Amino acid sequence: MAESVKVLPQDIQEIIEVHEWDMRTREGVQRFRELKAKCLPSVALDGDLVYESLIPMQEELIDEILRRYKEKNQNE
């Protein structure tokens, strides 16, 4: 799943911060439970669980990232 994030275009990479959790570790499991995820792989954006058990198409992921980015910055 992290690979699909790593190959995002540079302009998208510049507006996001990526964290990857290792599900083998207690820390990874704790984060998984905090996000109330059920399946692997899972992707959360801004702490919201958005994709579970599927790798989104790049366009779909970019659209969602940009939508959230604009929403957050609309008042600035």
Added chain:
Amino acid sequence: MPDETQTKRFIYPTQGVCPPEIHFKLNNGNLEEIRFVGGGCPGNAQLVARLLEGKPLAEALEYLVGIDCRNGTSCPDQLAAAVTAAKKGNLTPAESFRVHADTANRCRVGLISSIEGNSVILQKLIQQMQASGIDACYCLGNLTGDSAHNKDLIQNIRKHNIVAIQGEGDWGYARGQEKENMPPLEQKDRDWLLRLPQVLSFQMKQKRGFVFFGDYIQSLPDYSDFEPYALEMNMVCGLTHFMQDETVFPALEAMIPQFRADIIIFSQLKKWGHWHIAGKDFISLGPASDAKGLSWGLLEVDGEKIEIKIMQAEYEGG
């Protein structure tokens, strides 16, 4: 180095490289069993480990120092830092959870859990298990409990050579956390309790299994997520809350291919349960005694199938 005459195991938390930990042993000043765990390039890491296996520290350091990969360091450079710290006595030897391996191949295993200081119940269960033709008995914690008879129980377990593992209560008791009815332990009993294995691995035909008490193991000072059986424990304790949260079973199923064990048995829940998921068996043991009487588990393997039968006995008093 403080003492080079025996093997010591170390876990080094890395900085600036992909694997979060390096595990290694020092045996009379020679490096052994190097493992870069949790990330990085597994092929290269294995090569480094093979090339350095058995090498004296000074010779190994010549190969390791001054290699840069990222962040001004590298896996070899971090290993150099790790062995240097161990050599100077700045890295404490790891005391992770203790694993005892039952090396015989078993067919019928008796399982007892939560005896909690009742030696009479233990005797009765042993008699019944022997009559049932078991070929091994594993006694999971808590062995001791809020009872005045913990000493008798410890003596009985030792007398019968029962394979026992430590529970959270035993761990606390050994470290001086006595409850109301618990007499202070003599030093030899305290040491015995403290040194009990915390994990027991076993083999039943083609199946590899292990038993453990519960999540207190994860809070042991040098617990590593990358030890053998830690993955299974992390999934049982942290992810599924002892198999009580079925909603995360899809995630559990995704992690199962990385398991080394086929049978995972625990006793913290104090409730009987058996789950068969993606070819693995998860078993929760109920207590040795409750309002219904006494109970123990009979674990059998029939081809690919694992069966746990709850065996019950009447018991009055105690």
